[in-house]
Amino acid sequence: MKLCEALLPGILCLSPPTSCTPLADDQKHWVIGQTVRTQSGPVSGHAASSAQNVSTYLGIPYAQPPLGNLRFAPPKPYHSHQHIDGSQFGHSCPQANVFGGATPPDTHGKNLTASGRAALDDLLQGYPGSSEDCLTLNVWxxxxxxxxxxxxxxxxxGGGDTIGSSSNPIYDGQYIADQEDVIVVTINYRINIFGFPSAPGYPTNLGLLDQRLAIEWVHSNIRSFGGDPSRITLFGQSAGGGAIDLYSFAYPSSPLVAGLIMQSGTTGLGAFTAETAAESWYTVTSTLGCGDNTTSAATQMKCMRSKDTAAITAAIPLINQPYGSAFFWPTIDEVTVFSDYPARLAAGTFAKLPLLIGSTDYEAGYHRTMGAVFNQYLPDAAWEGFNLYTFTCPAGARANASVAAHQPTYRYRYFGDFPELALTTEPPSRAYHASEVLPLFDTVAAMSNGAEVGGDLVRMGIYLRGAWGMFARDPAEGLTKYGWPRYGPERETLVRLGWKNGVGPNVGAQGPYDVGCP
Incomplete structure (x- = not known):
């Protein structure tokens, strides 16, 4: 780890365990991108674009295409002996709008930086190659x-369960895999109406079931890629972090994973009641001529399964609100999503696993910026409440419950405020929602349009990858070796990442940030 030692002087730089055990024969003779046998079929890969020692396998199907009678249905496992060309990402799942509804963006006078304009473009561009045949995953x-x-x-x-794709260049797994000697997997799952349809009489939360099936696939097949199925850690941000929390409650006795990393997302993001979700479903079915709440469920579903993908997506209602909007969202079914998370937290009825959890210092910096572009404004106090009650307090409650369940728990707050990633010049966007994701994946360049990345941001990325890698290799104790204290609500154990744009485990009290939490 000479690079780490050079860029992070005075910080503990632990090399991955490269010599603790001899290389197995299949490792010694591994050829970059060699064909790997999986339950989905033999898949061939290629060298990563920058980290040439990393083998990349893209677009591996883990579920049958959710088409025809599998549209709006739980996923079915995919099994095949046909060769898979792993050189290209699979299709993105169909996308819907989040911000602005049909209102065109207004950037005049909004003081957007180059990064702010890039973030807006990323939000609006969609994924032109999207298809319902999208249930694939990628391995580095x-x-x-x-x-x-x-x-x-x-x-x-993440993406509010409305947008998102594993093919987004922000989520390129090669750099984490290369630096940290871990395997990185990214998955696609169904979103918006296709993932959370809430058709009365039919299963909902299909996107969450997609995630479970993908995890089962990884657990069954990752050994062929050199992985350890007993050491899988889930990590995700925003709706992705929320999905991981939902997962921990849905599968308390069979999680198939060893650790959880929740970045700016918990069950605190909320869920719809079945009644609320059904109203959105009927809005779409009525628009498409498939009936309303007086139509039989079977007749309605047959009609909806006959409609064109683009027509269904276009029928999703649009709304203007500063937080962004989603009409199709995780829905309470008391199977995968529950109505009583506070009680379940208190009772500890979640998967007993080591937890790394946190949020950014000013989550609203992103939503406030994007809302303003669509001329949607809220007062400062409303944004402070959004930060506190949507992110800070739920993260604290989840961390406290994990500690009470005697699980190794680590809590952070991210303060990194780097000029290369600032969204606006005024008001400052600060450490906004998702601002840690690009340095974590080392994909700042994917959003910078070739602009130079400063040394402080480079060092921050190296440090984040090191911390996440340490947790993955040893979820219980890895971060203590990295200088992190285990979290305890009565002690100064909050790790302030990026404090004054520095690296290292700057530790402070969580109390000042949790003021106002229940």
């Missing part, structure tokens, strides 16, 4: 080096 690995049976980091993207 380098078995020829380092540890046998590598730890696995499995990423679940």
């Amino acid at each position: 690995t380098k078995p020829q080096f380092g540890e046998q049976g590598k730890a696995v980091l499995l990423w679940i993207y």
Whole structure:
């Protein structure tokens, strides 16, 4: 880790365990991008674009295409002996709008930086190659080096359960895999009406079921890529972090994973009641001529399964509000999503796993900026409440419950405020929602349009990847070796990441940030 030592002087830089066990014969003879046999079929890969020692496998199907009678239905496992060309990402799942509804963006006088304009473009561009045949995953690995049976980091993207894709260049897994000697997996799952349809009489939360099936696939197949199925850690941000929290309650006795990393997302993001969700479903079915709440469920579903994908997406209602909007969202079914999370937190009825959890210092910096572009404004106090009650307090409650359940728990607050990633010049966007994701994946360049990345931001990214890698390799104790204290609500154990744009485990009290929490 000479690079780490050079860029992070005075910080503990632990190399991945490259010599603790001899390389197995299959590792010694590993060829970059070699064909790997999986339950989905043999898949061939290629060298990563920058980290040439990393083998990349893209677009591996883990579920049958959710088409025809599988539209609006739980996913079915995919099994095949046909060769898979892993050189291209699979289709993105169909997208819907989040901000602005049909209102065109207004950037005049909004003081957007280059990063702010790039973030807006990313929000609006969609994924032109989208298709309902989108249930695929991607793997980055380098078995020829380092540890046998590598730890696995499995990423679940955010996007308000409305947008998002594993093909987004922000989520390129090669740099984490290369630096940290772990395997990185990213998955697609169905979103908006296709993932959370809430058709009365039919299963909902299909996107969450997609995630479970993808995790099962990784658990069953990752050994072929050099991974250890007993050391899978889920990590995700925003709706992805919320999905991981939902997962921990839905599968308390069979999580199939060893650790959880929730970045700016918990059950505190909320869920719809079945009644509320059904109203949105009927709005779309009525628009498409498939009936309303007086139509039989079977007749309505047959009609909806006959409609064109684009027509269904276009029928999703649009709304202007500063927080962004989603009409199709995780819905309470008392199977995958529950109505009583506070009681379940108190009772500890979640998967007993080590937890790394946190939020950014000013989550609203993103939503406030994007809302203003669509001329949607809220007073400062409303945004402070949004930060507190949507992110800070739920993260604290979840961390406290984990501690009460005697699980190794680590809590952070991210303060990194780097000029390369600022969204606006005035008001300052500060450490906004998702601002840690690009340095974590080392994909700042993907949003910077070739602009130079400063040393402080480079060092921050190296540090974040190191911390996440340490947790993945040893969820219980890895971060203590990185200088982190285990979280305790009565002690100064909050790790302030990026404090004054520095690196290292700057530790403070959580109390000042939790003021106002129940």
